[in-house]
Amino acid sequence: MSKQQMVWILRDYERCSACRLCEIVCSLRFEGRIWPEASRIRVFEVVPGIAIPHFCVQCPDYPCVKACPTGALIVDKSTGAVVVDEGKCVLCRKCIDACPAKVPRIVKGKTSVIICDLCGGDPECVKVCEKAGFNALKKIPRPGSTIIMHYAKTPEELAKPLIRKLLEMNPEKVM
Amino acid sequence: MPYGFWGRLLEVDLSSEKVRTVEVSHTIFRRYLGGRGLATWILWQRLGSKWEEVDPLGPENILLVLTGPLTGYYPGSSRLCISGKSPQSCGVVGSTVASEVAVELKAAGYDGIIVTGASRDPIYLYIEDDRVEIRDASRVWGKGSRETWRYIYQDTKPDYARNGATTPPAFIYIGPAGENLVRTAAVMSKWVHAAGYGGYGAVMGSKKLKAIVVKGRGSLPPVADPVRFKQLFEKVLDTLLTRQGMRAWGTSQGFWSVGYDLSSEPIRNWQEEWHDRREFAQHEFELRVWRKRYWSDWGCPTSCMKLSCVRYGNETLVTDGPDYEMSAYLGSNLGIFNPEHVTQLSALADELGLCGIQTGNVMGLAFELYQRGILTKDDVGYELKWGDVKAAARLMEDIAYRRGIGKILAEGTYRAAREISRMKKVDVFKYAVQVKGIAVGAHGIRSGKDYPQPHAYTASVQGGDHTSVAPEQDSVFLDSAVICSFNTVDRDTMIGLLNAVTGWRVTQDELLKEIATRVLTLQRILLLLGGPDVFWDPRRDDDNPPRFYEPLPTGPYRGSKVDKSKVEELRKKYYEELGWDEYGIPKEETLKKLGIEAAAHEVKRIKKRLGIE
Numbered sequence: 057m058s059k060q061q062m063v064w065i066l067r068d069y070e071r072c073s074a075c076r077l078c079e080i081v082c083s084l085r086f087e088g089r090i091w092p093e094a095s096r097i098r099v100f101e102v103v104p105g106i107a108i109p110h111f112c113v114q115c116p117d118y119p120c121v122k123a124c125p126t127g128a129l130i131v132d133k134s135t136g137a138v139v140v141d142e143g144k145c146v147l148c149r150k151c152i153d154a155c156p157a158k159v160p161r162i163v164k165g166k167t168s169v170i171i172c173d174l175c176g177g178d179p180e181c182v183k184v185c186e187k188a189g190f191n192a193l194k195k196i197p198r199p200g201s202t203i204i205m206h207y208a209k210t211p212e213e214l215a216k217p218l219i220r221k222l223l224e225m226n227p228e229k230v231m
Numbered sequence: 232m233p234y235g236f237w238g239r240l241l242e243v244d245l246s247s248e249k250v251r252t253v254e255v256s257h258t259i260f261r262r263y264l265g266g267r268g269l270a271t272w273i274l275w276q277r278l279g280s281k282w283e284e285v286d287p288l289g290p291e292n293i294l295l296v297l298t299g300p301l302t303g304y305y306p307g308s309s310r311l312c313i314s315g316k317s318p319q320s321c322g323v324v325g326s327t328v329a330s331e332v333a334v335e336l337k338a339a340g341y342d343g344i345i346v347t348g349a350s351r352d353p354i355y356l357y358i359e360d361d362r363v364e365i366r367d368a369s370r371v372w373g374k375g376s377r378e379t380w381r382y383i384y385q386d387t388k389p390d391y392a393r394n395g396a397t398t399p400p401a402f403i404y405i406g407p408a409g410e411n412l413v414r415t416a417a418v419m420s421k422w423v424h425a426a427g428y429g430g431y432g433a434v435m436g437s438k439k440l441k442a443i444v445v446k447g448r449g450s451l452p453p454v455a456d457p458v459r460f461k462q463l464f465e466k467v468l469d470t471l472l473t474r475q476g477m478r479a480w481g482t483s484q485g486f487w488s489v490g491y492d493l494s495s496e497p498i499r500n501w502q503e504e505w506h507d508r509r510e511f512a513q514h515e516f517e518l519r520v521w522r523k524r525y526w527s528d529w530g531c532p533t534s535c536m537k538l539s540c541v542r543y544g545n546e547t548l549v550t551d552g553p554d555y556e557m558s559a560y561l562g563s564n565l566g567i568f569n570p571e572h573v574t575q576l577s578a579l580a581d582e583l584g585l586c587g588i589q590t591g592n593v594m595g596l597a598f599e600l601y602q603r604g605i606l607t608k609d610d611v612g613y614e615l616k617w618g619d620v621k622a623a624a625r626l627m628e629d630i631a632y633r634r635g636i637g638k639i640l641a642e643g644t645y646r647a648a649r650e651i652s653r654m655k656k657v658d659v660f661k662y663a664v665q666v667k668g669i670a671v672g673a674h675g676i677r678s679g680k681d682y683p684q685p686h687a688y689t690a691s692v693q694g695g696d697h698t699s700v701a702p703e704q705d706s707v708f709l710d711s712a713v714i715c716s717f718n719t720v721d722r723d724t725m726i727g728l729l730n731a732v733t734g735w736r737v738t739q740d741e742l743l744k745e746i747a748t749r750v751l752t753l754q755r756i757l758l759l760l761g762g763p764d765v766f767w768d769p770r771r772d773d774d775n776p777p778r779f780y781e782p783l784p785t786g787p788y789r790g791s792k793v794d795k796s797k798v799e800e801l802r803k804k805y806y807e808e809l810g811w812d813e814y815g816i817p818k819e820e821t822l823k824k825l826g827i828e829a830a831a832h833e834v835k836r837i838k839k840r841l842g843i844e
Contacts, residue, residue: 073525073534077306077468080530083450088457090303091450092338092529098398103380104421105526105538105549110396152395161395164360164448169395188472188532190525211396222522223540224547230381 062136062198063177067109067207069218072192074099074107078181085180086170094163096172097181100211103231106218109192111181112138112159112172113208120171123154128168136198137174145169157208233257234455235300235732236265241341241363243356245438246290246348250363253345261735262826265299265342266312267325268711268750273345274316274323275753279833283762287318287430288412288437290349296403296443297343298333299713303451304460304732305725306468307531307718309334311403312710313426315434318414319589319643320668321765322758324429324693325710329528330420331401333713338447346438353410355442357387359400360449368441375406375582376422379442387444400446406584408631409436414643415589415630415670419581423536423551424528427586428669428696430643455734463728470720471532477717478525480513481535485555487512489674490563494788495681497564497673499602499617500595501664501778504675505786511558511568519570526551533718541574548578553587556697559673560591565598566617579624583631588697592670593644594626597636599662605655611636644670645765661777665695667758667767672697677779678788685793686801689773690815692754701805704747711750748809749825752817756830759816759837768841769814773802814843 079095087094097111114136121129121138128144129151131137145168151160152169160169172179178195185193198204212231219227238260240253255269263272277293278285285291295314302308311333317324336343339360346356350365353372357364371382383404389397401420408416409432416432417425426432435441454460476484490496494505509515516539517523526536536551552558553573561580562573580587600606601615608614612635615622629637639654640647648663664671666688674681674697676688687700698716699706709716712729719725722739730737737746761767775793782792803813810821816837822830838844 071525073527073531074529075525075527075531075534076529077532084461087450089450089453092334093397093448094450098396100396100398101421102384102399104423105522105524149393152392155395158391158396161397163394165450187468189478190534192525210391222524222538223549224542225549230377231384 063174063195064114064198064204065111065174065179065182066194066196068192069108069214070222071190072099072107072109073190074101075188075190077184077188078109078193081180081184085175094166094170096170100215102211102215103219106215106222108211108214110157110159110211113157113204114138114198115205115208116202119154119156120151120160123150125150132173135174135177138171139173140168140171142168155208158210233260234453234734235304236260236342237340237452239341240343240345241358242345242347243363243365244348245346245350245354245365245440248365255342260300262746263750264711264746266297266327266711266713267314267707268746269297269343270295270312270314270325271323271750271753271757274314275757275830278316279757279830282316282757282760282833283836285316286763287316287321288433290438292316292434292437294346294431294434294438294440295343296332296346297713298336299711300733301712301714301729302333302337303530304454304464305712305714305718305728306464306471307528307533308714309529309531310713310715311426312713313418313431314429315431318430318433320694320758321761322692323754324669324696326418326426326429326431327710327713328403328418328420328426329424329715330403331529332403332420332443332445334451334529335401335445335447337451338449339445340447340449344443346440349437350439353439353441355383355444356440357444359446371441372410373407376419376584377582379404379406380422383442383444400444402442402444404442405432405435406582406631408584409433411631411633411641412436413585413631413633413641414646415586415593415641416584417586419584422549423581425581425586427588428693428698430586430589432584454732456731459731460728463724463731466724467720467728468532471718474533477533477535481537481552482555483513483516483537483552483558486516486558489555489559489681493680494678494783494786495675496559497595497664497675499566500564500599500662501675502599503785504677504783505788506563506568508568510570511563516570520574531715531718535717539574541571541578543575548575550574550578550581553577556673557587560588560595561623564591564595564673565623567620567623569620572620575620576623576627579627583627585627585631588672589643589670590627590630592664593630593640593647594623595664596644596647596662597626597640600651600659605651605657605659606636643668664776664778666691666776667694667772668765669694669696671695671776675779676775676793677783678791680788684801685798686805689775689798690802690805692751692758703751704743707747707750708742745825749827751809752811752821752825753827753830755811755815756817756833756837760833766840769816773815814841816843
């Protein structure tokens, strides 16, 4: 598959309702049950009304993959997603340290870190978000530019400017 | 193996600081479902024999925070049922509120929490899976919604460096109103959500319990039939997604329609129910205060909430909607029709942790008594003129902090009317729009055009609660399962989903004639036991507020009023269907049929008190 066919999930924070249907379908796909904590996408409502869908950005330089000492994190060449080799992950937390957004997660009951793998190019979260008419998540061809790296921020870093803009509040005073 | 629930409740005794888990059998869930039904059973089991002596605001009361078998498994079911002996009705109210605590609790391995006793100092409860801590809350005691959010968020935020960006726990809390034992105080969630009916904010306050914080790391309990579950979940989702009106307008469509079209909206303490104020319509709110952001709770495709902001001095106030009930009770009921003003008052009620319905109702009573000269400037300290937002805001704060006249009004409509009647030596009950201690929701019955029937409030086990009007079997199902009444679909599909999750084979008949009737029968018994400060007599109290028998003075249904004989006829028929006698006292054979024979002891006490044989 050529680079042009790689996908990326465009996220529009202002359209996210915090309904978390994405968490439901994601955990059903990967774990066969509703398990919000094990969903590869999580929505952070750091203050009420401000919702940050948070998941892997597929940084152009993949710092998590570089940081992994056991070779457990691999870039899938066809999708561009980071894939976890569960047998190799030793939960050393080096990928968490390396990730500017702190996306890789250690979940009680899982023996390896979890990271969004783009569902092999057809992400469930996008489908349900579109179906629900919110369109906070859209599947687009992966941008060639490095602009996507700017999405790699923690939920708080993303929420602060939105709290200022949408609620006209000082984030330091409300979260 | 049980499906859809864990069969395990967490019990915390705040007096002894002891924590334990309590097993609840499969049979009990099958008989009471969860939420409101389970709450009723627990309260009957534990307090039934001494119900009349239990002070709702004493350490002997129990606070229940319960989920249901459909929690997390029905679109938009991140809902909790809060219960206990109600400081408003002295019966049981299943008061539901949208909160992710419901899903976190299930993920932590519990179906709910039982809180007994009372703490001496302000505390909050922190639950993370098996870890349960009683934590100091003295620094957040006295704070409103905004600061409480910030405090809990900072105090409980997960360490990202450890496990990655893990979502913070969810929590419910009380504001100053609950701390000050205001009987119209709500249990709050996420700044704007309130479990208002029942007055359980005051119960939390009486236990010095500021908040309950829950983080669950596990999955929801297993499902009996995953394939069927998925099919039905999709079906419900598809149906709900066709209801674009709820997403576009939420319940705000009622500002105009319930008043102008249906003549059933409270205006100036229900002196009128019709208006043609064009600024008091959802569209004006949309243009002036809505931020036009989708806003849902966990799992909800409907997204009926409206994030609204108004500037107030140097700060921004935020509220949800205001939704129909808030706008009716804190708006038209106080003669206020200005969108910014209503939004301000709704945000203030959120901040103080007050139920907008119960508080707006008792405020309406005060405004009318002022209009009639029964309450004066000397009594209040300032004027109470219809439409005056500043006076309304001041009165609301006085209620939350129990200052001046607020001290009396903080007791809620029924008790305030009783006290003012005594003080002023006039009967003010004719202006009190409440039923058995619970203010009537913003849906009148005089025009006959809105949904509640003439006997709807008189025969309800939750009094004036507009979310559970007679016939209330369906409401028992929704509040026990626990799912949102705005997300209902046809009964077969909902029951199908319940069965797919639990593995039961519940039929409509069993659900309505056995389960719901069992819950209602026990709720009715506990309501009629009442006490210690209020006792109901069905011959007097199974009735509408006097105002509903006065003719509507304005609008297309001018002259319309409720026909008392019709009320009596409908109520009698409804009681018969439930297996209750003419006074609404459950018959012995009914108790037997429902498998709650032991409640005969309680029925005996009711009859003895009322002198009925």
